[in-house]
Structure formats: C-alpha cells, structure tokens
Amino acid sequence: MNELTLHPVGRIHSPFREKFGIPRQPGLIPDVRMRLELLPPWDVPEAVTGLEEFSHVWLIFGFHAVARGQARPTVRPPRLGGNRRIGVFASRSTHRPNPLGLSVVALEEVRLVSGRAELWLRGGDLLDGTPVFDIKPYLPWAESLPDARGGFAAAPPERSPVVLAEAAEEALARDAELAALRKLIVDVVAWDPRPAYRAGATDERVYGVRIGAHDIHFRAQGDTLCILDIVPGESAHE
Amino acid sequence: MNELTLHPVGRIHSPFREKFGIPRQPGLIPDVRMRLELLPPWDVPEAVTGLEEFSHVWLIFGFHAVARGQARPTVRPPRLGGNRRIGVFASRSTHRPNPLGLSVVALEEVRLVSGRAELWLRGGDLLDGTPVFDIKPYLPWAESLPDARGGFAAAPPERSPVVLAEAAEEALARDAELAALRKLIVDVVAWDPRPAYRAGATDERVYGVRIGAHDIHFRAQGDTLCILDIVPGESAHE
Numbered sequence: 001m002n003e004l005t006l007h008p009v010g011r012i013h014s015p016f017r018e019k020f021g022i023p024r025q026p027g028l029i030p031d032v033r034m035r036l037e038l039l040p041p042w043d044v045p046e047a048v049t050g051l052e053e054f055s056h057v058w059l060i061f062g063f064h065a066v067a068r069g070q071a072r073p074t075v076r077p078p079r080l081g082g083n084r085r086i087g088v089f090a091s092r093s094t095h096r097p098n099p100l101g102l103s104v105v106a107l108e109e110v111r112l113v114s115g116r117a118e119l120w121l122r123g124g125d126l127l128d129g130t131p132v133f134d135i136k137p138y139l140p141w142a143e144s145l146p147d148a149r150g151g152f153a154a155a156p157p158e159r160s161p162v163v164l165a166e167a168a169e170e171a172l173a174r175d176a177e178l179a180a181l182r183k184l185i186v187d188v189v190a191w192d193p194r195p196a197y198r199a200g201a202t203d204e205r206v207y208g209v210r211i212g213a214h215d216i217h218f219r220a221q222g223d224t225l226c227i228l229d230i231v232p233g234e235s236a237h238e
Numbered sequence: 239m240n241e242l243t244l245h246p247v248g249r250i251h252s253p254f255r256e257k258f259g260i261p262r263q264p265g266l267i268p269d270v271r272m273r274l275e276l277l278p279p280w281d282v283p284e285a286v287t288g289l290e291e292f293s294h295v296w297l298i299f300g301f302h303a304v305a306r307g308q309a310r311p312t313v314r315p316p317r318l319g320g321n322r323r324i325g326v327f328a329s330r331s332t333h334r335p336n337p338l339g340l341s342v343v344a345l346e347e348v349r350l351v352s353g354r355a356e357l358w359l360r361g362g363d364l365l366d367g368t369p370v371f372d373i374k375p376y377l378p379w380a381e382s383l384p385d386a387r388g389g390f391a392a393a394p395p396e397r398s399p400v401v402l403a404e405a406a407e408e409a410l411a412r413d414a415e416l417a418a419l420r421k422l423i424v425d426v427v428a429w430d431p432r433p434a435y436r437a438g439a440t441d442e443r444v445y446g447v448r449i450g451a452h453d454i455h456f457r458a459q460g461d462t463l464c465i466l467d468i469v470p471g472e473s474a475h476e
Binding site: 006 | 240247285326328384391
C-alpha cells in the first residue's frame with residue numbers, strides 16, 4: 001500500500017461556514033449540532049445498525065478547505081501563542097502531510113429520512129461541507145485514558161468573559177431562531193477565535209465570525225470580548 | 239474534495255507478522271513494542287519536536303492486508319460471537335468502506351538514528367508493515383470520555399486462562415531472547431485469537447500464531463488455552 005485513495009462516506013452540515021471561529025477541538029461547544037449526511041452506497045440503514053447504542057463516535061474527515069501541498073515539518077500552534085514551532089506530528093494543525101482530521105463527537109440520534117440514514121451530532125468542530133471518510137464507535141475501555149500526559153496542550157484552552165452590547169441583545173430579541181443559538185454564539189466568541197498573537201494585546205479591530213446565516217461582530221475590551229452586533233451574513237468567505 | 243489520496247508518512251515494524259493473533263484493540267497487550275519508522279520527507283527530527291511531551295499518540299493507518307472493494311454495509315463482529323450482524327460504522331472491523339484504522343498507543347521514546355526520527359511505541363495492535371498516514375498527539379481533556387456508553391463493546395473482552403506445556407517451557411528456557419517475550423506470548427493466546435464461533439465449543443484443533451520469528455502452537459482444553467510448543471517460524475502466511 002504505497003498510497004490509498006479515499007472516497008467520502010458522508011458529508012457534514014454545520015453552522016460553521018468558515019474556518020474562523022471554529023473551536024480548535026471537539027467538545028468545547030457542546031451545544032453545537034451537526035448533521036452527517038451519509039452518501040450512497042453507505043446511506044442504507046444497515047450500515048449504522050447498532051450505532052445508536054454508542055454515545056460517542058469518531059469521525060475521520062478531510063480538511064477540505066486547506067490548500068494541499070503546503071504542509072511543513074513544523075507548525076506554530078495557537079496554544080503556544082503562535083510563536084513557538086513544534087513538529088507537525090506533535091500538533092493537531094490542519095496543515096498536515098495527509099490532511100486528515102480526527103474528532104470525537106456525541107451521537108444524538110440516528111435518523112432515517114426517506115429511507116436514507118443520517119447522524120445528528122453534538123459538540124463537533126467541523127466546517128460545513130466537510131467530507132467524512134470513516135465513522136467508528138468510541139470505545140471507552142480502550143480509548144479513554146484520563147491519565148495520559150497531554151504535553152503543551154494538557155488542559156483545555158482558557159475561556160474569555162463575553163458581554164453583549166445593546167445592538168446584539170436587540171438582534172437576539174427580534175429573532176426567535178437566532179435567540180436559540182445564543183449560547184452557541186457566546187461560546188464561539190468565548191474561545192476567542194482571534195489569531196493567537198492578538199490575544200492579550202491591545203486590539204481595536206472588529207472581527208466578524210459567521211455562524212449559520214448570521215455574522216457575529218465582536219471586539220476585545222481589555223480581557224473581555226464584546227459582541228457588538230449580529231447581522232444577516234454576507235456570502236461565506238471560503 | 240471528492241476523493242483524497244494519502245501517502246504514508248511512516249511504516250510499522252511489529253512482532254505481529256500475520257493478522258491471526260493480533261489483539262482486536264490497542265492496549266490489550268501493553269508490553270508489545272513496535273517501531274514506527276518515519277519516511278522521507280517526514281523523517282526529519284523537526285517533524286516530531288515536542289511529541290516526547292505526550293504519553294500517547296493516535297495513529298491513523300491503512301489496513302494494508304485486507305483486500306479492497308470487499309466492504310459491505312454490515313459485519314459480524316467477533317465480540318458478538320460472529321453471528322449477529324451490525325452496521326460497519328458501528329464496528330471496528332477491518333473491512334470498511336475506506337480501510338483506515340485508528341489506534342491510540344503509548345509513546346515510549348522518540349529516537350534519532352543517523353539523523354532520521356523513529357518512534358518506539360507500546361501496546362499497539364498493528365501488523366508488521368502497516369502504512370501510517372498520520373500521527374497526532376492524544377489530548378486527554380478532549381478525548382478521554384470515561385462515561386461514554388460503549389454499546390455492544392462496553393467492556394474489554396474476557397481473558398482466557400493459559401497454561402504452558404513442558405515443550406513450550408523448554409523452548410523458553412533454551413532461548414533468552416524468546417524468554418523475554420514470555421508475557422507477550424501468553425497475552426496473545428489469553429485473548430483467544432480463534433474464530434469467535436470456536437470459543438466455548440469443543441475444539442481439538444491445534445492453532446499456530448506467529449510472533450516475531452516464532453510460531454506458537456496452542457489448543458483449547460476446556461476453558462483453558464494450552465501453549466503446546468514454540469518453534470522457529472516458517473515463512474509468514476500473509
């Protein structure tokens with residue numbers, strides 16, 4: 001096996017429409033829901049029989065929005081402030097020799113729609129449109145290693161406090177569908193999607209992060225992140 | 239991304255020279271050591287800088303000894319006695335739409351040999367010669383989920399008691415190198431590599447399992463597995 005060509009078995013439908021703002025690991029935003037549409041011939045109900053007995057599944061997927069051929073032996077992970085280089089294999093960077101991602105997500109429901117199977121997932125960190133190459137059940141007795149040593153990323157990242165400006169509160173009050181995403185919106189901003197070198201520095205810039213059909217505008221105010229406004233989104237930047 | 243072609247970044251050197259006898263998940267045989275040889279251009283030391291800070295790593299690898307194009311929507315996992323069919327995505331079967339494996343292994347050492355990096359691993363369940371497509375650090379805060387529900391495979395498989403016949407003890411006594419593998423040999427047999435439908439049934443057959451350069455002969459005696467003899471191996475059956 002000198003090379004292996006993969007074909008998608010499914011595709012992700014996610015409120016994350018661009019890379020900016022996606023949490024850097026699964027589970028950081030437990031409320032986010034995604035739909036995994038299975039693709040023929042693997043969309044038959046038989047292919048997921050018994051999967052509903054598992055609370056979590058692994059997804060092996062492609063970093064489809066990352067240009068290929070750009071992987072280098074070292075990367076500068078945001079967790080290290082973006083200025084220390086480590087080996088690409090010591091990181092979870094999306095710029096990898098083979099652009100494969102690995103995420104454990106909660107399996108909420110196996111649903112049949114017109115005879116085709118789809119999975120409803122929670123807590124994912126996947127971009128809309130992500131091709132999925134494999135789905136495997138999570139095996140806690142083999143894969144839960146609470147005492148493993150986590151290197152430079154031994155603990156979750158730190159959350160920043162978030163406040164909402166009046167315009168943002170008004171946008172939420174006007175739209176019940178949007179209001180249902182309130183916790184998700186706050187969580188995305190709380191994990192501070194800004195480039196690592198910005199965090200902690202004085203930063204006057206207004207950032208926009210796309211969630212579903214909306215653009216969330218926010219700015220740093222000292223250590224707090226302020227959601228300034230929430231507006232109907234322009235076309236995604238991808 | 240309608241398809242994705244992967245190229246190996248490394249290759250496994252393992253005492254498991256054939257599929258028969260390999261434990262069905264990592265960690266079941268914690269003593270087994272494997273060497274992951276990195277391949278150019280990813281064998282430079284820079285590519286693994288910082289990896290030594292992690293106690294465990296994920297390997298995404300190819301099931302290279304499984305014929306392609308044979309995946310079906312359902313499989314009969316050995317854990318269910320080999321007679322209940324479940325969905326391929328609810329199983330860890332090697333016969334999958336995309337033949338990718340996923341294993342967490344202990345990272346014992348990052349070693350440089352003539353300027354090339356290699357990883358020494360413990361507890362793997364990989365066949366000799368396995369192509370590795372990605373190496374990622376294990377992140378306990380995101381990936382250790384002790385309360386996950388494990389479905390039909392919620393607990394580790396059951397170990398069988400193992401005894402050694404006189405000829406097997408003599409073979410170990412004659413060869414110090416072989417004697418060092420004693421625990422590994424007993425562990426492989428204790429996880430009972432026989433086809434699932436044999437376990438529990440009367441089974442007079444003598445099985446041979448290859449470990450490194452040796453063939454281990456064993457037979458069931460009631461609920462106990464008896465290692466009859468250990469002999470220099472014939473050529474691997476793969």
